[in-house]
Amino acid sequence: MSGVVSGFTVIFLVVSLGYLLGRTGSLGEHASSVLARLVFFVCTPALLIHSLATSDLSVVFSATLAIASASALIVGAAYVVIARLWLRRAVPELVIGALSSSYVNSVNLGLPIAIFVLDDxxxxxxxxxxxxxxxxxxxxxxxxxxxLDPVAGPGGKRTSTLKTALVPLRNPILIGGVIGLAVSLVGWTPPQSVMEPLNMLGQASVPLALLTFGLTLTGVAVFKKGQSPRRDIALASVMKMVAMPLVAFALAKWAFGLTGHALFAQVVIAALPTAQNVLVYATRYQRGEVLARDSALMTTLVSIPVIALIAATLA
Incomplete structure (x- = not known):
């Protein structure tokens, strides 16, 4: 449990700092959007390139990859279906909601828990x-x-189908992931003069995302009636903290035959709260920002007793 407490302490301290900076206006009125764009366009791509280029992919391709992938896709797809039929949301809000229900905080909380709770x-x-x-x-x-509505160009002019199809290929996060994976697959080690700047920028991704999260809490009422999509947040939180651990448990136990510590680890990973990256994406596209913010806050608070219950039951 010490790892759980330590991981959550890190999150709350950095988020609180962001909140205080927002309250005092130290970074200006546009700080949250500027930091979100910095994380999106610079720090996260650098993190992906460095992390994947230095990873041993033989360790990565395991049962954990299959279970984590399947559980996230199942829960995310279930959210889209339910929210579409029940809440009648548009596609961008469905995407942000699906991420809020299945995209886990794997770095700033996942790593401490993996080290101190799972011991691996x-x-x-x-x-x-x-x-x-x-x-x-x-x-x-x-x-x-x-x-982004790429079909409508400047002045409302329509762009070609080819340009529309190429829009996602200009996404910096996709580009960073592809570059990092390609470097790792070919077995090439870039020079230190290249890797060190990428490492420096990549290490800033998580704390800046947490600061952005704290800044967005300034001057707003969380779960405020009439402004916060409460049903969306409740649905995403329940799917993330209840459905996803149960799906991971079922897959790990009955599809892969895992038991003991291995089974415990898969369920704990699935019970990690929503990552702040989702808020960065929502801020970048200016869709579902309140949903991403409040879901991250709710799941972070709820994950403490949920992970404690999992530890008491399966550890």
Whole structure:
């Protein structure tokens, strides 16, 4: 449990700092959008390139990759179906909601828990690979094509089908993931003069995302009636903290035959809260921002007793 407490302490301290900076106005009125764009266009792509280029992919391709991928896709798809039929949301809001219900906080909380609770940091590597190389590009492609409205160019002029199809390929996160994976697959080690700047920028991704999260809490009432999509948030939170751990448990136990510590690890990974990256994506596309913010906050708070219950039951 000390790892759980330590991981959540890190999150709350950095988010609180962002909130204080927002309250004092130290970074200006546009700080959250500027930081979100910095994370989206610079820091996260650098993190992906460095992380994948230095990873041992033989460790990544394991049962954990299959379970994490399947559980996230199942829960995300279930959210889209339910929210579409029940809440009648547009595609961009469905995408942000699906991410809020299935995209886990694998770095700033996942790594401490993997090290101190699971006693094995390798459980997080497959999750990182799935989310940054496969899941994020799919979601961002959907947002590129639906939230940015690439068909309508400047002055309302329509662009060609080819230009529309190429919009997702200009996404910096997709580009970073592809570059990092390609470098790792060919076995080439870039020079230190290249890797070190990427490492420096990549290390700034998580803290800046947390600061952005804190800044967005300034001057707003969380779950405020009439402004916050409460049903969307409740649905995403329940899917993330209840449905996803149960799906991961079922897959790990009955599809892969895992038991003991291995089974426990898969369920804990699935019970990690929503990543702040989702808020960065929502801010970038200016769709579903309140949903992403409040879902991340709700699942972070709820994940403490949920992970404690999992530990007491399966550890």
């Amino acid at each position: 940091a390798s459980f997080i590597a497959p999750l990182l690979l799935f989310q940054i190389v496969f899941y994020s590009p799919i979601a961002l492609t959907a947002l590129d094509l639906t939230a």
